[in-house]
Amino acid sequence: MVDLFSWLLVFFFIISLLAIIGYQLMSLTDLEVDYINPYDSAARINMLVMPEFVTQGILCIIFLVAGHWFMFLLSLPYLYFNVRLYQKRQHLLDVTEIYNQMHWEKKQRLFKLGYLVTLLVICLFWLLWTVGEVHK
Template identity: 50%
Template structure:
């Protein structure tokens, strides 16, 4: 059971990092929209985090697949497919010259991903708490049964 807790802790850290990356990208797009930052800086800041986001999301999907959590893996497949498709077409990076034209689309795309990552966050939090409670209950049960057996052994 401790391995289950470790698995969900790793998934939790992955999802939190995905949320952090996405919120940072949304802040860069909002700063660009309100003209607090120039298009080159905004695009370069966002582009620096796109490939790490894809890798973390892919690793999260692989962890779910290898650990046998099929529903969570299947939930991640459509976005992973979309990420792979973008990467293979070389459309994953933002173009500095077209960032103003694509600003609304990019914000909507990232808001949809934010909703998806928040769903993953709540699922992982639930599973993490469940694994922790099971581990605590299992530990208490083993302590109680060890105490019972030592009491029987002492009476003999």
């Protein structure tokens, strides 16, 4: 039963990460089609960078504590990428360079989105497998 709760917790953390990345992508798209100004777009995205990093770190810790080694190893590259961005001080968007970096930032967030969707599909598989095992 504890395994089921850990998978549910992981599911909700992945959904929250997907929402954060989706919001960042929408802000970049709004900037691209000139619905908002660069300052507002950078402020919206920068506001959610640290919650994204913390949520990903907590997700890795949950995988580690719950003993889901495969999922822990799958989520480590994403955590490593975020830590490297933070160490290089490249995790925040610069308002003056946002138009020059927009293509890279969108590509980076689309890759993160695909990565998280893959994790979500694997998590759903294990969640359903655990539910099947509990009901036997």
